[in-house]
Amino acid sequence: MKNVRVTAKRLPETWTAWGFLAPALVLLGLFVLWPTLRALFWSFTDADLLRPQQDQSRGMANYSVLLNDPRFRQAFFNTALFALMVVPVQTVFSFFLALWVNRPEPYWRWLRTVFFVPVVVSLPVLAILWTLLYQPVRGEEMGLINALITGIGLPGQRWLRDPTLALPALAFMSVWQGAGFQMLIFLAGLQNLNAETLEAARIDGAGPLQRLRYVILPSMKNSIIFVVTATLILSFRLFAQPYLMTGGGPDGRTRSLIQFIYETTFQDRNLGLASAGVILFLFIVAFLTLMQRLAGKEEKS
Amino acid sequence: MSRGGKRLAGWIASGLVALFFLLPLIWMVHASFRPENRIFAGGFFGVLDFSDLHVGNYPAAWRRASMGRAMVVSLTQAAGIIGIGLLVNSLAAYAFARMDFRGKNPLFALVVALIILPVEVLAVPLFLTARDLGLTGGMAPTMGALILPFAAKAFNIYFLRQHFLSLPMELEEAARVDGASTFRIYWNIALPSIRPALATVIVLDVLTHWSDFIWPLIVCTREETRTVQIGLANLFTEPPIQYGHILAAAVIATLPVVLVFRLAQRHMVASQSNVGIK
Amino acid sequence: MKISQQFRLFLTVFGLLGFGIFLSGCGSAESGETLRVWAHQGQEAENQAMREIVASFNEAHAIAGIRAEIEFFPDHQYSERIAAGAAAGDLPDIMDLDGPTLARYVDAGLLAPLDDDFSEAELADFLPTIIAQGTIDDRLYALGAFDSALVLYYDREILAAAGVTPPNEDRPWTWDEFLAACATLKEAGVDPVSLHMDESADEWYTYAFSPVIWSAGGSLMDPDTGRIEGVLNAPENIEALRQWQQLFALDYADNSPVEPNPFGLGKTAMDWSGHWMARSHLEAKREALGAAPLPVVGEHRAAASGSWAWAMLSTSDRPDVAAKFLRWVVSTENGIVPIVRANGAVPARRSAFEAFPEYEEIPYRLFKRQLTEHGRPRPQTPHYPALTRNFAEALRDIANGADPAETLTRAATQAQAVADR
Structure with missing residues (x-):
């Protein structure tokens, strides 16, 4: 049976393969690759959004302007900090949620659905909802979060107005929304976990921590790498939340990389500089993704 | 601790975590039924106050955000992306999974690399491309601009390829011996076998594109082509700003996604096992 | 019908639908007559x-x-x-x-x-x-x-009850008079004034509070040279915003209001707001509605337009x-x-x-x-979006307690950097 495929006609198969690939490749080329190349080209010019087709070459000038721009640096720093808060918290939280609800009874299945519910909230709805939840205390009126913490006797906070709290507030909201999704991926990974191995470890007297370290974590490595990579990339795409909720403030402490690119494009209409930002953004994300994969490989060997 | 006590503690803990996830949404739904000057009333236990609820925010929000029309646009967008996307992505994924051809590995590496490219930063060059293809202006071209750029998706190709790879070969080979064409094998055997993965892709696509904000902002130039999210954002910026209307519109905008998720959920359950990226 | 058949039917229908939309899109052309x-x-x-x-x-x-x-x-x-x-x-x-x-x-x-x-x-x-x-x-x-047009609306009855003499239509309050009135109102247990500061820094900030700077003799930008740095953060501007900041420091105005229109609901005594509120305020207050020019920090009268x-x-x-x-x-x-x-x-x-x-x-x-x-337009510059964005953010941060000198200087530097590119 096995060699039927090997002896199958080679040349026609090549043509069939390209036929299968063509629609996707054409669309990806047109709508992903080509715009990226266009941005790459603009990043070396003084392209003006309102004056198309009059671009003069600027060489690498956009890149040096960008790297010396305090707003760009701040946006990079904010985005990285956001990712640093979201990625570990969300990964660990959703991992333990998955371990916890990984039971067959209907109650736990129902619970899984509950944890997943925030995922279906779209970003603009999320932004608007949490703007109201974070409303500061004003007399009798306040947002739900402040109602909760003043209810247990802590002072109310001005979440989105406080320079040190605003970014963590956005990160908290992201964890709330994304954890259920990552939990599902971990649950899927747990299906690969060999129940007998786990039981054997238990019988051998391995405590919960040892079982986690030596049995569960190794078998979940792929899921963990996937979740960390996906969360990292999504964190770096932060835009709608600061754009709608804080306008990048206070003190520019929530302005994200994408928001910087957006403002440079549409408000400052500096397409050249914004394109350099796009290219740097892609480099950063590619670098992070690569690091992830290398880290994953190393552990394997 | 006794077994029963442990179980009780588990229930309480799970109830609290469930509350953590649900409370903001319960608040949203509850507040959407409250009169404007009572949205924040009652502090933390305000959500238990059912005395002054009314439905008036809903018709107002529906009308002010042109929700009816916006729903049609957004649902058509989602359907188009799903329909075209499932087809072209699964075709490509099948080729990468099951066929040999020159340049396969570098091409696949390129496709995987495209996963990281986010549309939001490429909005301007993408808009110029859409313009060059005639995808700007009226209803039909705008729908094209809302759908076509997102139909082919590198991640979906990658994801579906993993699932095709995990299928046993025997069925497909038997069909080949019977003289079935490659397309027939793909269409009749391989595709139905990865149904859970397709359901997952559908849910992911709906979640992603139901949130689209920047791109519709740029391409939906006519009133009749506005998506749900744009209609919602209008309520947030267009006077008079009424939180009750905004929240009602937010609830309306969330319902279709809940529905899609409910429908796809039972197909998805088995799908997750091959998700890990290598 | 088996589930797999359903699925293929679904695929076919949506695939056709999608391509149909695409094709119809290719066919239609815009009429050029209108x-x-x-x-x-x-x-x-x-x-x-x-x-x-x-x-x-x-x-x-x-x-x-x-x-x-x-x-x-x-x-x-x-x-x-x-x-x-x-x-x-x-x-x-x-x-x-x-x-x-x-x-x-x-x-x-x-x-x-x-x-x-x-x-x-x-x-x-x-x-x-x-x-x-x-x-x-x-x-x-x-x-x-x-x-x-932008004015200071007030509720005659609330002001009278607190013992505050209303401002004059012909002569605006000085900033000290304004702060004194706020203090009296506050003592009387009334929230003095709403300024409509919401979460995101938008054009409202520049529109509403440029007159504060103008009234002190300052500008956002040199109209002849287009220079922002050194003009936006001129000493008189910093001083004017220091005065303005008092409104928030002394809790006379809310810098993150929950309610969009507290004045209309009788929750504040005065409203720093535009012509667009005139109708609803008149409906709510009738004879009790008063309006005066905005308070001035210095000698110069300039109204937003x-x-x-x-x-x-x-x-x-x-x-x-x-x-x-x-x-x-x-x-x-x-x-x-x-x-x-x-x-x-x-x-x-x-x-x-x-x-x-x-x-x-x-x-x-x-x-x-x-x-x-007294009308005065906001500055005319091709770099206005960068100017207003930085200025509005500075205003929001100053209202939030940031140092006016430092904040305004940073805004000026950043706006100038964009203009220089």
């Missing part, structure tokens, strides 16, 4: 009035075979839409623009001058603020049908028709009266005030007077 008009989306009544104005224009020009078609864009989408349209060469023949953004589009060469289309006598009928807003480098590029104005695109291939349309929408009878009826803004032409008897009364009387005597 005049394309873009406008910002206002409140429902305003959009409706605008549609009716277009309809009346079409009716009056039907014999000549001229037809205008209008598209509305919400504020938060509008400048993005114009920018994307410019980049794609997909612009209308005529559009309305927010006053301060005009210089940006003139600088990009998108607009055609209007000087030849209007006689001096006609232009003399317009409010000086409308002409000032539309003129760049001595050429007129835009004319509005209405302007905006500026609104949407119509401009012709230089790319239009039928400028004569576009000019006809522009004349129509800024004519007293056909354009200004119907739109002002709908949106309650201040008419742009003196001849239009006759149609609005309320301009004999407070607060409307004050609007007209401010615009004719």
